[in-house]
Amino acid sequence: MSIDAEPSGELLLAEVTVPHTELVRSFQEAGQAAWTKQLEGTRTPEEVAYVYDPTDPDHLEAQAEGIRQKAQDGGVYLALAHAEGGEVNMVGYAAAFSHMSGNGLARAIKGHVFGREPYVEISIVNVVPGFQRKGHGGRLLMELTNRFGETQHPTAYVFDENQVALGYFQRRGFVFSPSREPQADRRKKPQTPTPQKDYFGPGTEPAQQWRLEAPEGAGELRSDINHIAIVAGHQALPVRQMDQLELSHLLAEARAKRED
Numbered sequence: 001m002s003i004d005a006e007p008s009g010e011l012l013l014a015e016v017t018v019p020h021t022e023l024v025r026s027f028q029e030a031g032q033a034a035w036t037k038q039l040e041g042t043r044t045p046e047e048v049a050y051v052y053d054p055t056d057p058d059h060l061e062a063q064a065e066g067i068r069q070k071a072q073d074g075g076v077y078l079a080l081a082h083a084e085g086g087e088v089n090m091v092g093y094a095a096a097f098s099h100m101s102g103n104g105l106a107r108a109i110k111g112h113v114f115g116r117e118p119y120v121e122i123s124i125v126n127v128v129p130g131f132q133r134k135g136h137g138g139r140l141l142m143e144l145t146n147r148f149g150e151t152q153h154p155t156a157y158v159f160d161e162n163q164v165a166l167g168y169f170q171r172r173g174f175v176f177s178p179s180r181e182p183q184a185d186r187r188k189k190p191q192t193p194t195p196q197k198d199y200f201g202p203g204t205e206p207a208q209q210w211r212l213e214a215p216e217g218a219g220e221l222r223s224d225i226n227h228i229a230i231v232a233g234h235q236a237l238p239v240r241q242m243d244q245l246e247l248s249h250l251l252a253e254a255r256a257k258r259e260d
């Protein structure tokens with residue numbers, strides 16, 4: 001579908017709490033497609049598959065467990081699928097959760113000794129290439145930030161020299177910001193990325209990780225995103241909220257048909 005194509009079909013939005021394998025596999029396929037395009041020429045398919053692998057059952061189970069845990073702690077996972085003429089495909093997904101890493105003691109120290117407030121980590125926004133630049137990424141980000149309080153500093157991490165993702169967050173009001181971890185180096189300039197060793201697999205070039213925060217008072221951010229969502233023609237392409245189980249079944253059926 002080209003950018004100018006009239007949107008048709010139906011978008012299906014589901015919130016995921018108990019991740020069914022078919023949904024997790026579709027997330028991994030969508031993530032792999034989005035990152036392969038984004039990091040083309042800088043990361044190999046094997047490096048991308050280290051992060052997103054729809055074929056490895058152990059990887060899928062680890063991902064499912066992560067989603068289960070985060071959802072239990074109040075995290076939000078959203079699945080966006082597109083249905084048209086009996087075809088159903090996952091076209092995007094996004095996740096955010098309140099972040100206060102570490103075990104009970106570490107959390108208590110961060111909270112009570114350093115007075116750190118948990119912030120919302122926007123951990124994933126992925127839209128498959130054929131559906132990008134139509135407002136779906138903005139829509140997913142809006143749905144995520146709307147679930148959390150105004151003062152929770154929605155924070156995104158961007159890996160590698162990913163100008164599309166950096167611009168996407170910056171144009172929505174996010175700014176480079178230093179880490180809120182108590183042990184963070186306060187002299188470090190926020191727009192200097194932090195190297196993350198082995199992010200794309202053992203022995204690979206370290207990933208460069210940028211940290212961006214939404215400005216205080218996310219109301220401004222929201223109205224901006226709302227505007228983008230409307231500009232992108234969401235009135236023409238309605239989102240139908242649906243049960244994740246129903247969506248899993250639709251995706252499984254679509255996969256079975258494709259494999260026939």
Ligand SMILES: CC(C)(COP(=O)(O)OP(=O)(O)OC[C@H]1O[C@@H](n2cnc3c(N)ncnc32)[C@H](O)[C@@H]1OP(=O)(O)O)[C@@H](O)C(=O)NCCC(=O)NCCS
Pocket residue numbers: 003034035038123124125126127128131132133134135136137138139157158159162164165167168171228231232233
């Ligand atoms: C970053 C990403 C999620 C953006 O998704 P998207 O669906 O393209 O997002 P949107 O369509 O809402 O916005 C993208 C741009 O398209 C523009 N746009 C939106 N609707 C449009 C339309 N109908 N016609 C033309 N342009 C449009 C927006 O203005 C926006 O521009 P900007 O980012 O320069 O401000 C997507 O590129 C992606 O998945 N990238 C790979 C993974 C990644 O890096 N994720 C982020 C870090 S986890």
